Amino acid sequence: EDKEDESKEEDNGSQQNRASRRKNYQRKNRDGKKAREEGSQKQDRGKTAPNKDQKVSENKEKKTTKRGKEGENKEKKDRKNSTSSASSNSSDEESLSEEELAMLKEQVEQKKKLISTMRNKPWRMVKKLSVLREAQDFVEKFEGALGKGKGKKLYAYKMMMAKKWVKFKRDFENFKTQCIPWEMKIKEVESHFGSSVASYFIFLRWMYGVNLVLFGLIFGLVIIPEVLMGMPYGSLPRKTVPRAEQATAMDFSVLWDFEGYIKYSALFYGYYNNQRTIGWLKYRLPMAYFMVGISVFGYSLMVVIRSMARNANESTADGDDDNFIFSWKMFTSWDYLIGNPETADNKFASITTSFKESIVDEQESNKDENIHLRRFLRVLANVLIICCLCGSGYLIYFVVKRSQTFSKMQNVGWYERNEVEIVMSLLGMFCPPLFETIAALENYHPRIGLKWQLGRIFALFLGNLYTFLLALMDDVNEKLAEEDVVKNITHWTLLGHYNSSAGNDSTVTPPPLDPADVPRGPCWETTVGIEFMRLTVSDILVTYITILVGDFIRACFVRFVNYCWCWDLEAGFPSYAEFDISGNVLGLVFNQGMIWMGSFYAPGLVGINVLRLLTSMYFQCWAVMSSNVPHARVFKASKSNNFYMGLVLLILFLSLLPVAYTIMSLPPSFDCGPFSGKKRMYDVIQETIELDFPLFVAKIFSYVANPGLIIPAILLMVLTIYYLNAVSKAYQRANAELKKKMQMQREEEKNKRNNKDSTNPMLQDLEDLLTPSTKMESPPKQAEDKKTESLDGTSSVRKPGRGDALAGSPLASGRGAAFAPIIPPSHVFVAQPRTLGIRVPYPGQPRPWGHPLAPVPGRGRGQPCH
């Protein structure tokens, strides 16, 4: 804003200069013209010239209103006068010269800028409204006058369209904010539990948005085309339930395991046909399937990185700056969102403790008598947790192995079939609280504790997930081996069938084998998809049941049994549950990881996830409001949003790996899925390029895919990364350097203040050095200097809204700190008369527009024109 002001000021100056130049020009013109014309011109000039000047001065006045408040009333009157009189002679606007037009345009632009930044001004609403109205009137009145003849019409049209566009944009903005769901719900949670709990719900909402887009992609481009245009159910072996399973295919217990009819539906990979094009649209389904699978990852990566970058941009402040510990505690620790007495009590308590902690830290910064004990406890805690992690990993591996033997046996029970999911969910349920108990040994600050907790649970989930994947991989490899056998059998069966029918009667085409009877391969892709589907569903159920039992039932019990119990349940042992931020965030993140991994093999998975997020928004909001209590130590997980995003990015990358591996290196099943019959899944791209594109595209593609090109490209990227990294490091260093300098400067200042009597010789020297240099510099760019100085001068009178005088880079602030005391104050006073002069141009005279003033009022007043 500082700069803006400056530039405006400059504009003003140049306008004034121009105005006087224009007058000179007009005078010359007039001299050279005939008397007849002269008369009219005189009249004309008499009317327009003060017009202009008035506008200029009016503009100036506006500027000064920002600074001083004393002259406000008078100015307002003045302005009113001028606008009312201005409207009376609008007919004169027809006869504006080019220069005037340009000037007018500039002013109109300025006003428009003012209108658009009105909301950023720290004024009272009344003032904002009146200034706004005036600026709008001005724009309204004068923008029509711009342009002539045809141009005028065009201009007016353009203006009209611009206005319409602004209105449309505003409506659209209104519409958009109306479409943001759950604003009130989140607000309610926020006011009860503070911003850290709300950040979970905001994250959940963001996740929902991302999943909605993925859902649109997958459903719009894969599932719906397949359902509408693909071959119907029962037409092909892969689209039919095998004869042996048909009897139970509709049983609920079978469907619940995603077998039976669900397994042979468009929700899973195996259902899709490898036909190149489907329907009358010639829709290339296999190609679309592949591209959608890739773009799911592409879009997610893009969205995550973009929002991370935006978050990073927003938080320009680096939290590691420990210069302002107490100041920040004082001015930013109260969370204005809190609107609940209980939370407020907790917040007061936590602020008090944090103040006390800092005071203690300050008084005895490195005195810790129990450092050895604490270290020992922390190491012990970590050892325990690593043991837990290893144990859970082994347990999962063991269970998955066991489930493979179960799957070969017939009629196993419900528990055996779902053992993997149950064990994984139970681990996810009991390990985090266990970790939390262990973490109590470590005695970290809750914010650091939360990070550790998150990291540990992350490791647990990740270990579990990857153990699961490894075991699944074993399974897949087994299936692949099995497939080779089945492939032969199928081949021979079909051959035998045709041969046998051909042997009977060679002229009649053999009746095709019923698709339900054809022997099938195991179709490992669908198996993987089903595994993920089941994992997701069981995860949802466990989450909901945990909330219901762990939070709601517990809350009910505590609330109602408390009347007849021997100790105080609410304050004592069970009490109410706190909302577990870390666990919930990680649950969400890992769930998303499973969705990303599974969505390639089970396109329907995203649909289920959308439903899950939708319900969990309502369910968790209800649960948190009804049965949780605010945290005992309400703290803000600062910059946690980027922390969550970092987790999401990590999990996205980790879930990309197995999918990419299977796509690149495993052969697709021979009898199911859109890529059957190909050696590798990505062959579909090559096929499309060869068959559907002209030859040269294929050639270009082959060149591009050449390792000779790819390796240099990667090299280039690596080099770029290296370079950018080096640059950012250099900036950081410079930053640190400047910070240090500033610190030194301050120390010096302090010293100087402390021993005022003994003048610091070095500073004196510095002052002597600096003062003449600034003076020497000033004559050539006097105007500019004056401008900045006038700004300084006004700021010392405290102009509201000069928000970031010291904002931005530490360079600027460093300079401000360095020069502020050194520049002699006389410079500041140089500017003072000028601003005063502008503010009170001709105190007594309310200049009406119609009457020409003999001396041009604006000319000699402001700064000297050159």
Next chain:
Amino acid sequence: MGNKQTIFTQEQLDAYQDCTFFTRKEILRLFHRYRDLAPQLVPLDYSASPAVTLPYELIGSMPELKDNPFRQRIAEVFSEHGDGNMTLDDFLDMFSVLSEMAPRDLKAYYAFKIYDFNNDDYICKSDLEKTVNKLTRNELTPEEVSLVCEKVIYEADVDNDGKLSLADFQHMIIRAPDFLSTFHIRI
């Protein structure tokens, strides 16, 4: 958007949208919040901009403010005469500044005014003491309070005049990681 409302004229709504960070719907919602504080005082037709002022006691009892230790200061800063009594315009102003969309500089400016209890355009030691006592509900001893205040002045006072000017305050607050997220009321 087609819902009829007769509270404001279209021009008024547009002007309010230009002057605040709110959308049309939010402005109407805020109006209703304002009106709910005193339904008998506030008319349902604001097209003539009636001069209605609600006393601080009503403003301070809003759930958004009632637990805030600085509620009185907030109301005073945003009220026209500095007494905490607010017109609808002041009310909109207040929540606009405290909304999520308001830029850092604007927020910093008003935060400065809020913490400047004696309105002398500087945050001096007495202001800081008041702030600490409000934040901790007087649970720190006077020595601790004065230590904290000294530390704050030591940290943030760039020009060494023993009190914080607006520039000092902005210099400090703009680097605070939590300022934007905490100095904000969702309405």
